[in-house]
Amino acid sequence: MKATVTVMLKAGVLDPQGKAIGQALHNLGFANVGEVRAGKVIELELDETDAARARAQAEEMARRLLANTVIESYRVEVA
Numbered sequence: 001m002k003a004t005v006t007v008m009l010k011a012g013v014l015d016p017q018g019k020a021i022g023q024a025l026h027n028l029g030f031a032n033v034g035e036v037r038a039g040k041v042i043e044l045e046l047d048e049t050d051a052a053r054a055r056a057q058a059e060e061m062a063r064r065l066l067a068n069t070v071i072e073s074y075r076v077e078v079a
Contacts, residue, residue, distance in 0.1 A: 001045075001046045001048045001049065001051065001054040001078060001079070002043060002044070002045055002046070002078070002079050003043075003044040003046055003054055003055070003057070003058035003076060003077070003078050003079075004041060004042070004043050004044075004076070004077045004078075004079070005041070005042045005043075005044065005058055005061070005062045005066050005067075005074055005075070005076050006039060006040075006041050006042075006074060006075045006077075007039050007040050007041075007042070007062070007066060007067045007072050007073070007074045008037060008039035008072060008073055008074075009037060009038075009039065009071060009072055009073075010071055010072060010073050013071045013072075015036075015037050015038060017038040018035070018036040018037045018038040019036070021036045021038060022034075022035065022036035042066055044058055044061065046058070051078050054078045055076055055078045058076045058078065059076050062074040062076060
């Protein structure tokens with residue numbers, strides 16, 4: 001089973017990478033781009049057939065390692 005964990009900085013936390021991407025897009029002529037936030041996507045292949053257990057495992061992985069929950073939020077999707 002595949003789990004996808006999307007990690008983003010929480011609102012209000014400075015995002016220098018997003019700021020740099022936004023500035024680069026403006027420099028390339030994409031003037032209509034507003035605020036840019038950068039994050040990360042982690043794909044996990046889990047040896048699990050039960051979707052609820054796979055989601056629980058991925059949630060625990062995100063909470064314990066993949067996201068710094070002080071400054072980041074995460075979303076887990078299981079397919």
